[in-house]
Amino acid sequence: MKLPRPYSLQSRFLVGLLAASVIIGGLLFAGFSYHVRRVLENEVRDKAAMVLAQVDSVQRYERRILRPRMYEALPDTFIIEAMSSSYISRIVMNDMADESHTNLLYRRVAIGARNPRYEADALERGLIETFRKDPALHLWQGYKTIGGVRHFVMARPVVYQQSCLRCHGEIGDAPPELIALYGDRGFHHAENSIGGVDFVGLxxxxxxxxxxxAIWTYLLLFALGALLYFAATNVIFKRIVANNIRLLTTSFRRNFSDDKGAALVREVEQGDEIGEMLAGIDKLSDYLYETRQQIQGYATNLEAMVEERTRELADQAHARAEDVRMFVQLLAGANRSGSRPELWQATLPLIAERFDLERAAYVCTFFSNRHYAWPESAEAGDLPPDWIDLLTGSTARIEGDRAFIPVESTQGTAEGLLCLYRKPGRDFEEQDRAVLQAIGRQLGLAADNIMALESIVRHSANLRAIFEGITEPLLLTDTSGSPVVANEAARRLSMDLSGGVTGDGNVIGLLCEAGAGHKDCDIAKSIRLNEVISREVSLANGRSFALSIYPVYPAGPSQSGQAVVYVHETTQQKRLLAHMTHSEKMATVGKLASGLAHEINNPLGVILCYAELLKKAVPEGQLGEDVEVILKHTRQAQHVLKDLLSFARPKASTDQAVDLARAVRSIADVFRVQAERQGAAISVESDGDVPPVAADSQAIEHIMTNLIINALDALPEPGGRVRISVSHDAAAREAVVRVADDGPGIADEDRQYIFDPFYTTKEVNKGSGLGLSIVFGLMGELGGSVTAENGKDGGAVFTLRFPAAPGGAS
Structure with missing residues (x-):
């Protein structure tokens, strides 16, 4: 069914009919509801009164007939089942509720009840207090919610009469059976006092x-009947009245298609009375006359109107072009700005030029309350009284020659107001509102970008300071180990490892390829497994480094993984640890050697003494040769004991300043005769600026003697050369002695043990294994160091580093 138009005669007729039906139906509904509820309430009230009447009947029978008769028959006996009215009424009413299945609730309760089961609850205590406050009130009725169910409640007070005091008065008057059953509860009540209530709930x-x-069923039937009645009335009205009016208005609508004509047709259509329809037709005739006059005016002024409209369109096109040019300049100014003051200094003149402003200002309202003005001498903008509403509304406001534009951030929150003031006599136009709104948003976005850029630059500077401030090499690498970023320590290390060739911080290739056997030290593996990996790298020159690789999770799926590599040189730590380990060994062996030397030296002295006496007493021959063998090996044993004592006793002193080059040459001259016998040669080279060293000549003699003897023993027979050089390491303030030979060199498996006591690679009876141990101990006592390696052309090279004497090195 097609619904009628608003305000038509048919609509108003149906609305009035609907209103009358609703009013009548509402009154009938209210009256019927009230009547049915009153009937229900009266019915429930009668039921509750009937229950209380039945309780009264039972109690009167017990008090007037049964209890007196029981006292006559059994004057000294109390039977609660026959002599307690409360007990009997509870039993009878509970039995009746169970049999009738009516959910009847009956309770006879009291405050301080004899039986705890019938102690009054909160609701019942309230009723008892009500009766106590108003003794004239003999019945209370109303609605209560009990156990989540709404009940009609009727209650009356329980008043203790004279006949009740035998059991509820003083405890001395009560039957012994009652006291034995309940104890001392429920006594001490006075006559005519209210102690409880009879409570009935339905x-x-x-x-x-x-x-x-039932009420909703009635209402539904009424609504259905009204709906059918409305439908029939609408059909009849439509056929008799509405169709005829529609024929008339259809003709008008066909002939008047412009806005004003359509409005007049709608006005006629809305009229529902004859007078109003005539008025509408009269207006239509006036409209026809006005239309004729306009047509004649258009014919006369058409050329002027076209020219005026063309000029308006040209002005609008020029304004839009100026807007585009202004926005381009605003973007350029924002890109050149490095801070917010620079942003406003660059953009305010552009806005002022576009709108021919007298002055412009930006007021930061939510943060610093600072303002920026153009010209710079101008005052801050005068904020409107409701500037907070203007900010939260995010809408530009135009007030004649003034405009206030919220400057919004990217989150949509306004940070300040842009206040624009045109020259006197010139106002902002309404079409400028959209452009001004766009300017506010564009400037808010530019201000946010500048703040974000400042934050990024500040954080980048802080990170760079932290990164460069770390004294250990630290670098960020890609999966191949190439450095992305390296700190100053990493660049210095790459310069050191490459011999000054490169300082780009690419220490991974220099360390890993030479010492670890992997080009990237498992950086790619660390990134792939996303776990921290530590590597120890040892170079051929004796330096060692510890690398810790920390994978960096890529920021996006298109980015490859990276790793942070921390490099720590452990050369000094390892040397110190080796020195401490060797010192502990030497201390232990020294104690043992000292004890053994003293224990063995005395028997050897006796053997040597008696062997010499025996040599003088025996004739030459086989026996004399045997005695000579005893003397030879005894002296050899004493020499070993002497080395043991030299090893065990600290004897080096640093109180003297010794010319190291002269001492080395002197000792080399001593061994040249022995070298010539072997067909070998000893050469000594010395720099001219070698400073004195803090040592004593005896310690240097002992050290050089052991090294030269070892070098001569290692030379091939015949031939070979022992090369000794003395130089000055000015950077370390040390004098350096190198002893090199042409022998087979030091095997890799022997290198870590050569300074241990009693370790020797010589044949049996050709060395005690204590010479290098003594050298190591003496160098340690002098504050220097000794290292051993193989030369590039073969042979062993021992390097001694002596600290320069105080004041002896320049």
Whole structure:
């Protein structure tokens, strides 16, 4: 069914009919509901009164007939089942509720009840207090919610009469059976006092639901009948009245298609009375006359109107072009700005030029309350009284020659107001509102970008300071180990490892390829497994480094993984640890050697003494040769004991300043005769600026003697050369002695043990294994160091580093 138009005669007729039906139906509904509820309430009240009447009947029978008769028959006996009215009424009413299945609730309760089961709850205590406050009130009735169910409640007070005091008065008057059953509860009540209530409750939720269902059924039938009545009335009205009016208006609508004509047709269509329709037709005739006059005016002024419209369009096109040029300049100014003051200094003149402003200002309202003005001498903008509403509304406001534009951030929150003031006599136009709104948003976005850029630059500077401030090499690498970023320590290390060739911080290739056997020290593996990996790298020159690789999770799927590599040189730590380990060994062996030397030296002296006496006493021959063998090996044993004592006793002193080059040459001259016998040669080279060293000549003699003897023993027979050089390491303030030979060199498996006591690679009876241990110990006592390696052309090279004497090195 097509619905009628608003305000038509048919619509108003149906609306009035609907209003009358609703009013009548509402009154009938209210009256019917009230009547049914009153009937329900009266019915429930009668039921509750009937229950209380039945309770009264039972109690009167017990008090007037049964109890007196029981006292006559059994004057000294109390039977609660026959002599207690409360007990009997509870039993009878509970039995009746169970048999009738009515959910009847009956309670006879008291405050301080003899039986705790019938102690008054909070609701019942309230009723008892009500009766006590108003003794004239003999009955209370109303609705209460009990156990989540709405009940109609009727209650009356329980008043203690004279006949009740035998059991509820003083405890001395009560039957012994009662005291034995309940103890001392429920006594000390006075006559005519209110101690409890008779309480009857009937649930009403089910009855109310039935009543409501009946009411809603009636209302539904009434609404259905009204709907059918409305439909029939609408059809009849439409055929008799509405169709005839529609025929008339259709003709008008066909002939008047412009806005004003359509409005007049709608006005006629809305009229529903004859007078109003005539008025509408009169207006249509006036409209026809005005239309004729306009047509004649258009014919006369058409050329002028076209020219005026063309000029307006040209002005609008020029304004839009100026807007585009202004926005381009605003973007350029924002890109050149490095801070917010620079942004406003660059953009305010551009806005002022576009709108021919007298002055312009930006006021930061939410943060610093600072303002920026053009010209710079101008005052801050005068904020409107409701500037907070203007900011939260995010809408530009135009007030004649003034405009206030919220400057919004990217999050949509306004940070300040842009206040623009045109020259006197010139106002902002309404079409400028959209452009001004766009300017506010564009400047807010530019201000946010500048703030973000400042934050990025500040954080980048802080990170760079932290990164460069770390004294250990630290670098960020890609999966191949090439450095992305390296700190100053990493660049210095790359310069050191490459011999000054490169300082780009690419220490991974220099360390890993030479010492670890992997080009990237498992950086790619660390990134692939996303776990921290530590590597130890040892170079051929004796330096060692510890590398810790920390993978960096890529920021996006298109980015490859990276790793942070921390490099720590452990050369000094390893040397110190080796020196401490060797010192501990030497200390232990020294104690043992000292004890053994003293224990063995005395028997050897006796053997040597008696062997010499025996040599003088025996004739030459086989026996004399045997005695000579005893003397030879005894002296050899004493020499070993002497080395043991030299090893065990600290003897080096640093109190003297010794010319190291002269001492070395002197000792080399001593061994040249022995070298010539072997067909070998000893050469000594010395720089001219070698400073004195803090040592004593005896310690230097002992050290050089052991090294030269070892070098001569290692030379091939015949031939070979022992090369000794003395130089000055000015950077370390040390004098350096190198002893090199042409022998087979030091095997890799022997290198870590050569300074241990009693370790020797010579044949049996050709060395005690204590010479290098003594050298190591003496160098340690002098504050220097000794290292051993193989030369590039073969042979062993021992390097001694002596600290320069105080004041002896320049």
């Amino acid at each position: 649930p009403v939720d089910a009855s109310v639901a039935r009543v409501q269902n």
